[in-house]
Amino acid sequence: MKRVDSSRVLRVLILSFFILGVYIMIGFAPKIWIIYFQHQVSKIIFSLFMMLSSIPYFLSLVILWRLVDSYAKNQFINANNVKAIKTISYFSLIEFILYLFISILLIITNITVGIEGKMFILVILLVSSLLTITLSVFSTILYEAVHLKEESELTI
Numbered sequence: 001m002k003r004v005d006s007s008r009v010l011r012v013l014i015l016s017f018f019i020l021g022v023y024i025m026i027g028f029a030p031k032i033w034i035i036y037f038q039h040q041v042s043k044i045i046f047s048l049f050m051m052l053s054s055i056p057y058f059l060s061l062v063i064l065w066r067l068v069d070s071y072a073k074n075q076f077i078n079a080n081n082v083k084a085i086k087t088i089s090y091f092s093l094i095e096f097i098l099y100l101f102i103s104i105l106l107i108i109t110n111i112t113v114g115i116e117g118k119m120f121i122l123v124i125l126l127v128s129s130l131l132t133i134t135l136s137v138f139s140t141i142l143y144e145a146v147h148l149k150e151e152s153e154l155t156i
Contacts, residue, residue, distance in 0.1 A: 007072035014064050021057055025050060028120075053098045056091035063088055082143045089135035096128040 029050045063084050070076050099121055106113060106121075113121075 003074060004072055007068050010068045010071070011065065014061055014068065018058070018061050021054060021061070025054055049098070049102055053095060056094045060088045060091045077142065077145050077149050079143075079146055082139050082146060085135055085139040085142060089132050089139060092128045092131040092135060096125060096132060099124045099128065 029046075067076070067081055067084055070078070070081055103121055103125070105111075
């Protein structure tokens with residue numbers, strides 16, 4: 001597959017994840033909000049949490065879009081992309097911390113979110129922890145590749 005074709009596929013995936021995030025914010029979250037939270041304070045806290053946790057998610061998608069652009073231009077191995085991948089790793093860590101905090105808060109307050117809510121939180125915890133570790137390793141490898149590229153350009 002050519003670089004341009006694969007970058008188009010990646011852009012479609014990024015747009016799909018954007019639509020999925022919007023669906024979760026507009027479609028899935030209000031159902032949980034209506035079904036499980038009886039008190040107005042709980043509804044406000046849950047709404048604020050969903051808005052707060054969506055910020056790193058959507059910012060990561062914007063950064064991914066820029067990474068795909070540099071990939072399409074055959075300029076992927078550079079210091080800016082190392083920083084971008086490291087930033088996405090930090091955003092993923094923030095997501096993990098937010099969902100870990102909300103899990104502890106739900107346990108302490110005895111608020112039930114049903115099996116759907118528990119599975120959603122568990123999946124987010126697992127994916128965000130795996131993504132944090134993977135992207136940290138990948139950014140370190142890319143950092144080394146950037147230095148090797150710079151050294152090879154200096155020797156030529």
